[in-house]
Amino acid sequence: MSKLLANIERVSAGYNGETVLRNISLKIHDHDFIGVIGPNGGGKTTMVKVLLGLLTPYKGKVSQPSGPIRIGYLPQAAQIDRSFPITVQELVESGLQGRRFWRPGPGKAQKKQIAQILHETGLSAYAHRAIGELSGGQLQRTLLGRALIKEPNLLVLDEPNTYVDKTFEGELYHWLQELNKKMAILLVSHDVGTISSMVKTIACVNQELHYHPSNVLSAELLKVYNCPIDVIAHGPVPHRVLGEHRH
Amino acid sequence: MPQFFDLFAYSFFQNAFAASILISLLSALIGTYIVARKNVFISGGITHASFGGIGLAYYLGLNPFLGAAVFAVLTGTSIEWITNKGKMREDSAIAILWSLGMALGIIFVFLTPGYAPNLMSFLFGSILSVGRSDVLLIGGLTLLTALFFLLAYRPIIYTAFDPEFSSINGIKVAFYRYSMAVLVALAIVVSIRAMGIILVLSLFTIPQTTALLYTHSFKRIVALAAIFALSGALIGLYVAYAMNIPSGAAIIFVLTLQYLLLKGIDLLHRQRRRNTAD
Numbered sequence: 001m002s003k004l005l006a007n008i009e010r011v012s013a014g015y016n017g018e019t020v021l022r023n024i025s026l027k028i029h030d031h032d033f034i035g036v037i038g039p040n041g042g043g044k045t046t047m048v049k050v051l052l053g054l055l056t057p058y059k060g061k062v063s064q065p066s067g068p069i070r071i072g073y074l075p076q077a078a079q080i081d082r083s084f085p086i087t088v089q090e091l092v093e094s095g096l097q098g099r100r101f102w103r104p105g106p107g108k109a110q111k112k113q114i115a116q117i118l119h120e121t122g123l124s125a126y127a128h129r130a131i132g133e134l135s136g137g138q139l140q141r142t143l144l145g146r147a148l149i150k151e152p153n154l155l156v157l158d159e160p161n162t163y164v165d166k167t168f169e170g171e172l173y174h175w176l177q178e179l180n181k182k183m184a185i186l187l188v189s190h191d192v193g194t195i196s197s198m199v200k201t202i203a204c205v206n207q208e209l210h211y212h213p214s215n216v217l218s219a220e221l222l223k224v225y226n227c228p229i230d231v232i233a234h235g236p237v238p239h240r241v242l243g244e245h246r247h
Numbered sequence: 248m249p250q251f252f253d254l255f256a257y258s259f260f261q262n263a264f265a266a267s268i269l270i271s272l273l274s275a276l277i278g279t280y281i282v283a284r285k286n287v288f289i290s291g292g293i294t295h296a297s298f299g300g301i302g303l304a305y306y307l308g309l310n311p312f313l314g315a316a317v318f319a320v321l322t323g324t325s326i327e328w329i330t331n332k333g334k335m336r337e338d339s340a341i342a343i344l345w346s347l348g349m350a351l352g353i354i355f356v357f358l359t360p361g362y363a364p365n366l367m368s369f370l371f372g373s374i375l376s377v378g379r380s381d382v383l384l385i386g387g388l389t390l391l392t393a394l395f396f397l398l399a400y401r402p403i404i405y406t407a408f409d410p411e412f413s414s415i416n417g418i419k420v421a422f423y424r425y426s427m428a429v430l431v432a433l434a435i436v437v438s439i440r441a442m443g444i445i446l447v448l449s450l451f452t453i454p455q456t457t458a459l460l461y462t463h464s465f466k467r468i469v470a471l472a473a474i475f476a477l478s479g480a481l482i483g484l485y486v487a488y489a490m491n492i493p494s495g496a497a498i499i500f501v502l503t504l505q506y507l508l509l510k511g512i513d514l515l516h517r518q519r520r521r522n523t524a525d
């Protein structure tokens with residue numbers, strides 16, 4: 001029996017009265033690995049913000065039916081100010097749940113946890129470096145560390161493959177496969193070719209949301225889903241129309 | 248140099264000396280926050296808007312620094328609010344508050360009958376004329392700011408760096424950001440007495456820019472900025488007294504020279520390293 005972690009129900013949302021998302025619904029269960037695709041400006045990040053409670057929808061609701069969950073979040077790279085004077089360790093530590101932040105800061109167990117995450121992400125040697133001195137891949141690893149440190153049940157990644165080299169991308173996808181054994185993952189990407197091999201299901205977001213309960217998508221189906229994105233990028237696109245899909 | 252130490256016999260100089268040390272520490276903390284958040288323009292707006300408060304207080308016969316503090320805090324928190332709501336262009340809002348404050352200040356000063364207050368002392372400041380009560384005020388604010396940073400360093404920088412992530416993690420983002428907006432405004436106001444409206448912002452940014460030659464970690468920038476601000480303030484203080492020029496200008500001049508000198512040395516080092524690498 002899989003647990004329903006988060007439920008987006010008939011949500012309309014946007015900014016300053018303008019509608020970006022129209023009546024979208026999405027259920028996220030544990031062990032899910034959902035790829036969110038769609039054109040630039042289609043509303044992927046907006047949906048993430050609604051899910052995280054950062055943006056209040058005009059209509060509809062977002063709930064966590066199996067009780068409160070911990071969500072790890074890796075924001076879009078453009079949202080991060082790389083010149084901000086914060087060290088790798090400080091940034092990873094900031095992922096711990098609030099309140100503990102007042103002096104004396106994280107306890108012994110948490111310090112161990114921070115060291116562990118720095119080790120796993122290969123950043124131990126960079127712990128006291130400022131993030132401005134990191135490469136794109138190292139910064140993404142730091143941000144991933146921040147997202148993972150509170151051991152989330154749901155990991156949300158917003159275009160983690162922008163500004164990073166292919167080596168990191170491969171490494172990231174390997175990690176995600178491992179992490180998916182422990183947590184649900186929502187991976188936003190405008191690059192359907194790369195993600196379709198890893199994800200289990202796909203949500204196409206372009207004002208509306210079309211859920212596709214498989215990781216195989218055809219160009220025709222993308223058209224039906226009103227999801228105009230490049231499918232060319234990586235290898236041949238599976239040409240298979242699927243019988244089953246809900247809207 | 249013995250002449251310089253003789254000056255400590257005078258209470259005006261003791262006050263100026265104490266004020267220099269305190270303002271250097273205060274500006275190291277607050278200035279690093281301003282520079283980290285890229286809020287230099289906002290701080291300029293706060294500084295100039297406070298002139299409206301000075302003018303209004305004169306007109307009403309109140310303490311001008313109380314007026315400046317009220318205007319500065321209102322400006323700082325309004326800009327923080329506008330930034331968060333995103334309903335208006337932040338730079339336009341700052342420009343409006345900036346010039347409105349100056350305009351109000353000039354209008355009220357001219358409307359004040361009889362004795363026209365010494366505008367020059369607000370525009371250029373004078374660290375050699377700060378009194379015991381000024382020192383206590385600056386000291387109190389420095390202590391408060393230092394305590395806040397000591398206790399809440401993490402949430403302060405986390406909410407400055409990534410407010411969205413902080414709010415997901417259950418940090419009271421608004422509390423920290425508005426508290427800092429108030430502290431920034433007050434720090435600027437208490438420093439106006441010494442540095443003047445035109446120059447005060449440099450004290451909050453040049454030492455940080457100098458520190459950035461050596462480090463990009465918040466804590467280390469604070470430490471280095473404190474050292475650079477202190478040396479700039481003390482040497483500037485001496486130059487101001489020796490040459491009988493306004494202290495604010497002398498301090499900024501020394502801070503700038505200090506920056507250029509260290510920047511030059513830094514460039515030479517880099518050059519040499521590149522040459523030996525060849």
Ligand SMILES: Nc1ncnc2c1ncn2[C@@H]1O[C@H](COP(=O)(O)OP(=O)(O)O)[C@@H](O)[C@H]1O
Pocket residue numbers: 015016020038039040041042043044045046047
């Ligand atoms: N903070 C904001 N204020 C106003 N409009 C926004 C804001 N963020 C995004 N938008 C608009 O919402 C639409 C969807 O943006 P977004 O969710 O970022 O798309 P995606 O992540 O799919 O590229 C775009 O038209 C964008 O201009």
Ligand SMILES: [Mg+2]
Pocket residue numbers: 044045046076158
């Ligand atoms: Mg986006």
